[in-house]
Amino acid sequence: MSIKVSRRDFIKMGAGGLLGGIIVGGVPRLFTGLLNSASPVHAADGIGLEKHRWGFLCDNEKCIGCGRCVVACKKENDVPLGQQYNRTWVERYIITTDDKTFVDSPNGGYDGFQGYPPGPDVASRQVWKSFFVPKLCNQCDKPPCVTVCPVGATYKTDDGVILVDQDHCIGCRYCIQACPYGARYFLPGKRVVDKCTWCYHRINRGLIPACAEVCPVGARVFGDIDDPAGRLKQILSEKRFYVLKPELGTEPKVNYIGFEKGVY
Amino acid sequence: MEGFIYPNEGIIEWDLLIVIYPYITGLVAGAFVVSSLYHVFGLGRLKTVARFSLITALAFLLVTPLPLVVHLGRPERALEMFLTPNLTSAMSVFGYIWFFYLLILVAEVWLVFRQDIIRYARTAQGTRKTVFSVLSLGVLETTDESRSVDGKLIKVLAFIGIPVAFLLHGYVGFIFGAVKANPWWSTPLMPIIFLLSAIVSGIALLIVLYLVVSRIRRATVDHRCLHFMALWLGGFLSAAVVVEGLEVFSMLYEQEESWDIIYQLITRKIATSYFGIQFVLGSLLPLIVLGATALASIQERVKTGLIFIASSLVLIGVFAMRWNVVIGGQLISKSLRGFNDFVIPLWGLNGIITTAVIFALPFILLAVFTHFIPPWQEDGQKPERKPLGLRSSGLV
CATH class of the missing domain: 1.20.5 (Single alpha-helices involved in coiled-coils or other helix-helix interfaces)
Structure with a gap:
């Protein structure tokens, strides 16, 4: 049939x-x-994640360029050793009397800044001033990396931190191109993209990021921007601060005290 | 390395594979435009290459995703682009545009070659007969009415195909042009620059391929068609040069913060590939040569040779343009204080060898296509299937 x-x-x-x-x-x-x-997931203080609005502060006037933050970060987050892999790093700015700016960051500042002068260009000049600038992911409020990710592997959490789902990332590296701050790098073993998370695994347990924890001079301050009694908000209320590349409209959440022309 | 670069910038992440990706995509768009000039706009002088340009576009389109997938850190996750797209990403939209364009192109190729396929399915023997019977989708009867429907459909598809081809390549420019972090890429002119250079490279490719294949087939060159293509090449090339020049001129004039590093980039770091190859060798020289062939009275043989040389130079120039954008943009540190280095690896997945193999693929595909469905339709004689090969060319 x-x-x-x-x-x-x-x-x-x-x-x-x-x-x-x-x-x-x-x-x-x-x-x-x-x-x-x-x-909903709760942070260690019992408040829902979305209730927090994390912020960061780097005080360039306090940073001594010891590089302990870089070492702590690499240990805490299993960041590969080597110049090209950094969740955080420290830059040294040297401005000479003839108004030339020289910047270096040997091994991301991992070994501190032992060598001086950094090059023959500086050696032949008179130093006018010098300072350090710690760098890390700005956890932008309008993150271009999230916009360009073709598969949504990088995303913004409710509390405003930008994370990478490394089980989903396809390794196209568009986000590396889109980040104006050079905060992202390609992880050689996993062949996916990695970046600073402000130690997301720590801040949800009521701890502060490893770099802020180990800083001997308090140049890195982490906290909740919405907490008026918090140390971060206190300092921000007293000081003039600035962000990196504000003209790009990314709304960075790392604030800098002691800003200088020519620091990008 | 020179000056200061952010520590993470030490590696050029988008390498040679990403240079040939917009190159191949551009050739698709350009070849398709030539076929549409005939099929939609009725430029009859392009009849000789109309069908050839269509299967050229198809052969190259099939290869476009390959360099991208090979470049991925996790190629096994490539399909996530379709399954979990992030629609704010220009890159995720590529998959869909590419797929849509593929459908249009396959349908158009099938309709354009349908009469031939049916004829072969009827006359061929053995395996060939099976292949063509499958290709004909089982419909071996055509009437005048069905042929006229086919003709209308071809026109519609070619018509839809134009904006989609523009979208496909304009968007490639957008992928770079929309990166505000990179001052060498970030300009709204980028999609237009990519589009114009795409059309330029596609026409140049067709001229080169047409002349080479005619030599191999020992067929006479249709000079009317060739001159017409050369004319269009010159026209689009002029527009491309103007817009490319305008981009840098406005950067120079505006003197923004980033100009200092861009100036160093084009005058020192990529001076040879930028001024030397992209502008002089790949644009100005071909323009002069094409102008001469169009205006001066030169012997036809010499003219053909000159057009061939000009088109080859254009192809090299457009490749240099892709290089200057993709690699040049990554040589600049986003700190605007220094330059990265790039050494092309010979071996490895991102090396010269792999890239060359990938770039050879569309040509092989094209040879296979022209073998099965010969696109040539010389006046007065029916298209006939002649094997392509060195032996039949009489060169060996």
Whole structure:
């Protein structure tokens, strides 16, 4: 016996089957998703993550360029050793009396700044002033890296930190191109992109980022921008501060005290 | 390394594979424009190469995703572009535009070659017959009515294809032009620059391929068609040069903070590939040569040779342009205080060898396509299937 099925009916049956499959397969996922969203994640202080608005402050007037932050960061976050892999680094600015600016960051500042002068260009000149600038991811409020990621592997958390889902990242490196601050790097082993997370695993447990923890002079301050009694907000209320490359409209959340022309 | 670069900038992340990606995409857009000039705008003088340009576009389009996927850190996750797209990303939209364009192109190729496929399916023997029967999708009967429907469909597809081809390549320019972090890339002119250079490179490629294949086939060159292509090449090339020059001129005139480093980039770091190859060798010289062939009374043989040389130079120039954008942009440190170095590796997935192999693929595909469905339609004779090869060319 043969069953006659017209082309139209065949397509109808196929479409019906497909729809049914989607419903059967999708409903359990929808339920688990709803359940998960019903129980929000809390930070260590019992406040929901979305209630926080984390901020950071680097005080260039205090930084002594010891590089302990860089070492602590590499240890805390398993960052590969080597010049090209840095979640955070320290730059040294040397401005000479003839108004030339020289910048260096040997090994990201990991070994401190032992060598001086950094090059023959500086050696032949008279130093006018010199200072250090710590750098890390700015966790921009309008992050260009998140905009360009083709698969949504890099995203902004409710508390405003930009993270990379390394199980999802395809390694196209568009975000590295899009970051104006050079905060991202390509992780050689995993072949995905990595960056500073402000030690997200620590701040959710009520700790502060490793770099801020080890800074001997308090040049790195971490806190909640919305907490009026917090140390970060206190300092910001007393000092004039600035952000890097504000003209790009990325709204960085790392604020700098002791800013100087020519620091990008 | 020179001056200061951010520590993480020590590696050029978008390398040779990303240089040939916009190059290949551009050739697709350009070749398609030539076929559309015939199919939509009815420029009859392009009839000789109309079908050839269509399958050239298809051969190159099929290869475009390859350098991208090979370049990915995790190529096994490439399909995530389709499955979990982030629609604010210019890159994620590429997958969809590419796929849509592929559908249009395959449909158009099929309709354009349909009569031939049916004829071969009827006359061929053995495996060939099977291949062509499958290609014909089982419809071996055509009527005058169905042929006229086909003709209309071709026109519609070619018409839709133009904006999509523009979108495909304009968007490639946008991928670079929308990176505000990079002063050498970030300009709204970038999509237009890419688009114009794409059309230029596509026409140049067709001229070169047409002349080479005609030599191999020992067919006479349709000089009317050739001159017409050369004319269009000259026209688009002039526009491309003007816009490319305008971009840098406005940077020079505005003298923004980044001009200092860009000036050093183009006068020192990429001076040879920028002024030497992209502008002089790849644009000005071909313009002069093409102008001469159009205006001066030169022997036809010499003219053909000159057009061939000019087109080859244009192809080199457009490649240099892709290089200057992709690699040049990454040589500049975003600290605006120094330069990176780039040494092209010979071996490895991002090396010269791999890139050369990938770039050879569309040509191989094209040879296979022209073998099965010969696109040539000389006046007075039906297209006939002649094997492509050195032996039949009489060169060996």
